[in-house]
Amino acid sequence: MAQVNGNYLKLKAGYLFPEIARRVKAFSEANPEAQIIRLGIGDVTEPLPEACRTAMKGAIDEMGTREGFHGYGPEQGYLWLREKIAASDFQARGCQVSAEEIFVSDGSKCDSSNILDILGEGNRIAVTDPVYPVYVDSNVMAGRTGDADDAGRYGGLTYLPITAANGFTAEIPTEKVDLIYLCFPNNPTGAVATKAQLQAWVDYARANDALILFDAAYEAFIQDPELPHSIYEIEGARECAIEFRSFSKNAGFTGTRCALTVVPRGLMGTAANGERVELWALWNRRQCTKFNGVSYIVQRGAEAVYSVEGQAQVQALVAFYMQNAAIIRRELTAAGIQVYGGEQAPYVWLKTPENMDSWGFFDHLLGKAHVVGTPGSGFGAAGEGYFRLSAFNSRENVQEAMGRIRAL
């Protein structure tokens, strides 16, 4: 009988969001009259920008003619898109990132898990706690961890607690690690890192020959002009970091699907035989062999994000969600709840009242206010006693949800 990858058997029962969906479904079936408001999963709700829609329709018209038809595109993405990304997202902020270093993909979730394909089995891996579950689960599935303990911590991983005490940006590890996952603005805590904080990480990585996997999926939500949007704003980052970006949250592409990964030329790793190998070449080979590029139609939609109209429409979307975040912060604070995040990120991270545990507060909020959030413990053991609310919803729903919470 064909042998399976037994590492999957180490995974804890369910990915966080399916478990939330299961509880919501059960509640909803038992209480069909309840008007549930979902501030749980970080999914956008507002219409796709008009510039993107117009561009995609134009692409579809092209595909209806023999001259304008596009078959297989470059696995790395079309150059016209990669050049706009390089210029607008990176070079305009002083980052030395070229179009060649940008790999367009169908999602940051895919890229941040697929990146393990090109990395070896001997790396010591550090993740923050709490953390976006995909970083951990993809390592478990790839056999880079031991078994989980009762708190859900996997053997072999280095967990870096992010707490109120360290401003939710994690301490630099005292031991040597080889791979570090960082996400700023942070999912789930909504924290953000300063240039000085990121410089400390880059300095650590260079001193320890470590690789930083930097997830910047929420960079568009940064409001403070002094804060870095990209790891490549930090001196030396090209020698030690890969960055993930997405159109999901800024342009509302969660259902349209487009993202990108930056792998700098000259960024090196080491094979088990000691040979130095360029990661760009490995990722390029991986994408050419195991991926066929993003839909031409979708890439034209992503390109429109960089038009004058597209930029204005994306900024309006971001501003809308950030106003929601401000309302959530204000109302929860007025209700006597301690809140974090939500100022440079679309997530508000709150301390559960009366020392409730995270799932207890989830059930309480669902049962009493019919509001769905995300239990902090679902993101890691150090998230216990915390809870995430997302600013992705209509103004009306956010205000209604906050009214219900204040009434509790």
Add this chain to the structure above:
Amino acid sequence: MAQVNGNYLKLKAGYLFPEIARRVKAFSEANPEAQIIRLGIGDVTEPLPEACRTAMKGAIDEMGTREGFHGYGPEQGYLWLREKIAASDFQARGCQVSAEEIFVSDGSKCDSSNILDILGEGNRIAVTDPVYPVYVDSNVMAGRTGDADDAGRYGGLTYLPITAANGFTAEIPTEKVDLIYLCFPNNPTGAVATKAQLQAWVDYARANDALILFDAAYEAFIQDPELPHSIYEIEGARECAIEFRSFSKNAGFTGTRCALTVVPRGLMGTAANGERVELWALWNRRQCTKFNGVSYIVQRGAEAVYSVEGQAQVQALVAFYMQNAAIIRRELTAAGIQVYGGEQAPYVWLKTPENMDSWGFFDHLLGKAHVVGTPGSGFGAAGEGYFRLSAFNSRENVQEAMGRIRAL
């Protein structure tokens, strides 16, 4: 320094198609006046069906409203699409495949390489020779092979020659293997398997507890009503086979991106500790963790393939390309070249004249007729002395290319 996956260093210099692109570019730069006709890579050329374009535009309009907006969809694909696929592609042909067993994805290339994520390292793997290079390269990258020999054969793999002598359908192996990659209609030879031939494979797999990975990306091109389109038309296949399908070639989605994989419920594998594990559950977990579903817009386009208009438009596309294949077969035969395939598949597989080797014939054809094909040796050692021509092009280009070849 971060350790890389050293298995990538075992890969031969280039994936086949980039090497072709390199030679064509060099020739084109040296001969800017040459009108090159590309019958190499299997990429479609004709416009996207109108039914698909109309449906995608409708989906874009929906995305422009708050009520019709679609964010994250199910990682497995929308049920309305999975149900149509199950009914039309499988149940209508007597296959017991349910919507739940269908996983919609962005490409068969992705799925047929990602499937290794859920399979163990101890499997003995069989591939045909010649073979679609992705099956081999993805195994090399995942560390399931040894090094390559001078002929390009990797240690640890079982190669099953497909030749004129066995009708290009491969002999059942005499040794025990655990995983078998089969592709019918075949890429690159254009051969097709009968029900009796597939039954022999299924019987072998069941007797040997082996898993068949069946690639049916070209099933729409089958003309003979007696031939099976799906492995699940074969008794017992649900217990031993996973099937890959694509919208790339039937509906011209190579640049639009949609495909699917069928994993039957109850299909089992074994973990190293002897535990029996359902492959459906592993693939479902893999997709939920490492993939975020296909663009809503694209899924609406794929759904339109199953409408009355969509079916008529897809059948017209298939008929058009198959007429090209018939022209290629007829003209090459008249030129004294031995041809295979091209009757139930969009590929014609030819014996190179005068015992030229495959790359020699490639250079000859490019240099003298300005026609690009694919060297058989690029698909495996047993493909040496063969050459693939694709029927994917305009009528005018196919006729012009054949005229030039006859004139040689």
